[in-house]
Amino acid sequence: MRINKLLSNLGLCSRKETNRLIEANRITVNGRLCEPGQWVEEDDIILIDNEPIPVKEKIYIALNKPVGITCTAAKEVKSNIINFMNYPEYIFPVGRLDKASQGLILMTNDGELANKILKSENEHEKEYIVTVNKPFDDLFMKGMSEGVEICGVKTRHCKVSRVSEDTFRIILTQGLNRQIRRMSKAFGYTVVRLERIRILNIKIDGIDIGKWRNLTEKEVIELRNLCI
Known part of the structure; x- marks a missing residue:
């Protein structure tokens, strides 16, 4: 897969942020500077600032999004969901809920699971x-x-x-x-x-507007099973 998708799936940073790291010559693949959009393999040696890719703990959050917040990680959008949450770790919304709507949105740094949830043919x-x-x-x-x-x-x-x-x-x-x-x-x-x-199996019950909670281990397991 492309380096951008890999780092997003691993919960390290967004695809846009990956491009910024590449432009700053901070990523190497098998000893050579990484190029934008480069394809990588599982056995490639990928370093960031000469260090192996750090292992990030997976984060799974259920947010009750208020009206007026945009479901995007784009920093240029002032009312974006990332600024609203001000969460200390890199996370992103799984799909979208338009600005004029409210309710449940899943936030995570698990790009692989997010892709499975959003896959249209799965009919979730x-x-x-x-x-x-x-x-x-x-x-x-x-x-x-x-x-x-x-x-x-x-x-x-x-x-x-x-x-x-x-x-x-x-x-x-x-x-x-x-x-x-x-x-x-x-x-x-x-x-x-x-x-x-x-x-899917995640409900908004008990989450006030503008608040969020971490998914339980049981919920995450059920969610993964539903996305197989």
């Missing part, structure tokens, strides 16, 4: 509670569950159930950009509140 479940701008009927729920044409594709079938006259629960197995908002818009509804409450 994500659950949301959504409020729209007006009451809806059963035809709306049926239409949403059977798939909606957005962004030039038809969404996968999903589970939709009523919570109240203007609020529904939806379980998706894909993550198109602003998917629920666009699906609702296709039927003439505007989302006024969107909260993600579950990703």
